Amino acid sequence: MSPFNLQTCARPNILALDPYRCARDDYKDDGKNILLDANENAYGPALAADAVPVTGSGPGSSPGSDPATLDLLGLHRYPDPHQQTLKQLLCDLRTTHAHTPKTLSPANLFVGVGSDEAIDALLRCFCVPGRDKLLVCPPTYGMYSVSAQANDVSLVRVPLLPAPTFALDTPSILAALSADPSIKLAYLCSPGNPTGSLLSKSSIAQILAHPTWNGLVVIDEAYIDFSSPESSLAEWVTEFPNLVVLQTLSKAFGLAGIRLGAAFADPAVAALLNNLKAPYNISSPTSALASLALSDSGLAIMRRNVALLNRQRDRLVAELPKIKGVGRLRGGTDSNFLLYEMLNDKGEADNTTALAVYERLAEEKGVVVRFRGREHGCLGCLRITVGTEEEVTRFLGALERTLKEVRGEGQVPADEEEKEVAANAVVA
Numbered sequence: 274m275s276p277f278n279l280q281t282c283a284r285p286n287i288l289a290l291d292p293y294r295c296a297r298d299d300y301k302d303d304g305k306n307i308l309l310d311a312n313e314n315a316y317g318p319a320l321a322a323d324a325v326p327v328t329g330s331g332p333g334s335s336p337g338s339d340p341a342t343l344d345l346l347g348l349h350r351y352p353d354p355h356q357q358t359l360k361q362l363l364c365d366l367r368t369t370h371a372h373t374p375k376t377l378s379p380a381n382l383f384v385g386v387g388s389d390e391a392i393d394a395l396l397r398c399f400c401v402p403g404r405d406k407l408l409v410c411p412p413t414y415g416m417y418s419v420s421a422q423a424n425d426v427s428l429v430r431v432p433l434l435p436a437p438t439f440a441l442d443t444p445s446i447l448a449a450l451s452a453d454p455s456i457k458l459a460y461l462c463s464p465g466n467p468t469g470s471l472l473s474k475s476s477i478a479q480i481l482a483h484p485t486w487n488g489l490v491v492i493d494e495a496y497i498d499f500s501s502p503e504s505s506l507a508e509w510v511t512e513f514p515n516l517v518v519l520q521t522l523s524k525a526f527g528l529a530g531i532r533l534g535a536a537f538a539d540p541a542v543a544a545l546l547n548n549l550k551a552p553y554n555i556s557s558p559t560s561a562l563a564s565l566a567l568s569d570s571g572l573a574i575m576r577r578n579v580a581l582l583n584r585q586r587d588r589l590v591a592e593l594p595k596i597k598g599v600g601r602l603r604g605g606t607d608s609n610f611l612l613y614e615m616l617n618d619k620g621e622a623d624n625t626t627a628l629a630v631y632e633r634l635a636e637e638k639g640v641v642v643r644f645r646g647r648e649h650g651c652l653g654c655l656r657i658t659v660g661t662e663e664e665v666t667r668f669l670g671a672l673e674r675t676l677k678e679v680r681g682e683g684q685v686p687a688d689e690e691e692k693e694v695a696a697n698a699v700v701a
């Protein structure tokens with residue numbers, strides 16, 4: 274018998290890994306649920322319905338010759354390993370000259386399989402396993418800690434200031450960086466997930482100017498296009514060699530399914546990330562679809578969808594406080610999601626109520642949101658992704674009825690749609 278023993282053979286930090294969890298671990302997408310859990314773009318991709326030119330030039334065609342064409346019969350070739358054309362489109366989008374007169378170039382870019390690849394690649398690039406550390410500011414995006422644990426990198430946590438500002442505690446961050454030279458990276462999320470708040474540019478500038486710390490500030494701007502125009506600091510990487518700005522096409526561009534993320538950085542940092550990556554990490558279909566989304570017509574659709582979602586966000590902010598049992602908005606309104614307290618019958622924010630609302634909404638009403646009550650400073654909170662107009666209408670009705678039931682204010686008769694949902698409930 275082989276002496277193989279998984280428990281002693283695998284790396285201890287991987288055996289102990291607490292994997293990323295999402296609401297879809299609990300509730301499957303059965304095609305009927307309203308999915309307001311993962312901050313996707315409810316209005317769909319930034320692609321015109323008839324805009325995806327599919328060609329079939331087949332053997333002999335060169336991959337990437339027309340990056341905005343989906344060449345199905347050319348898929349036997351590996352994709353372009355450098356993605357210069359796609360990178361130029363990203364640079365054109367983020368060169369606004371709002372923060373610097375300098376201009377981004379493809380040398381400033383790493384593109385990856387979602388921004389999750391860049392989150393992991395930076396850790397592998399800068400943190401020696403078992404020795405170096407990552408600074409994070411909870412409440413924040415869960416993949417930072419999962420990736421850190423997978424890379425055997427420990428966390429230094431400097432919580433954000435309490436809600437509703439959820440601003441950076443800049444003096445504490447500066448002190449932590451002064452005290453511990455093994456911190457190599459600081460992951461800051463702006464607008465924050467789950468806070469929805471944009472971080473202050475002057476706080477970020479103070480951290481970038483730390484007089485003794487030898488490390489990088491990474492700003493995750495996954496939701497930046499839902500914020501005010503020109504709020505992205507991507508072009509600031511031309512000013513600060515210790516700044517990285519992460520972006521993704523998964524949110525405002527509505528392309529979570531293609532897995533395309535980017536890290537803007539000083540050319541020397543971008544070169545390290547590019548040296549480290551698998552050679553063909555961006556597939557040809559991903560590259561073609563991303564190029565279309567970043568074309569003039571794609572950008573126009575993205576901006577229209579963002580405007581539609583922001584209108585529904587304003588509607589939620591106006592309507593939610595009218596529902597009995599909905600507490601305070603705990604974060605900002607700079608993203609396509611909102612963080613709200615759920616109140617028990619004593620009027621207190623509480624996790625039992627929030628969890629019961631989360632479960633009943635999904636199982637009985639077919640509306641999946643995200644329970645965030647166990648995150649730092651988010652007691653009793655649900656994170657609600659902004660949906661389409663119809664989804665928001667259904668969500669508001671379902672939430673009102675669910676809160677009445679959970680708070681013991683009477684059973685509310687289900688509407689026809691809910692009866693169907695309950696009959697077909699799909700729990701993962």
Ligand SMILES: Cc1ncc(COP(=O)(O)O)c(C=O)c1O
Binds near residue numbers: 311312493533
């Ligand atoms: C703050 C933040 N960063 C990054 C990501 C991951 O994005 P991607 O789909 O590009 O991997 C998410 C996804 O929810 C997120 O909320």
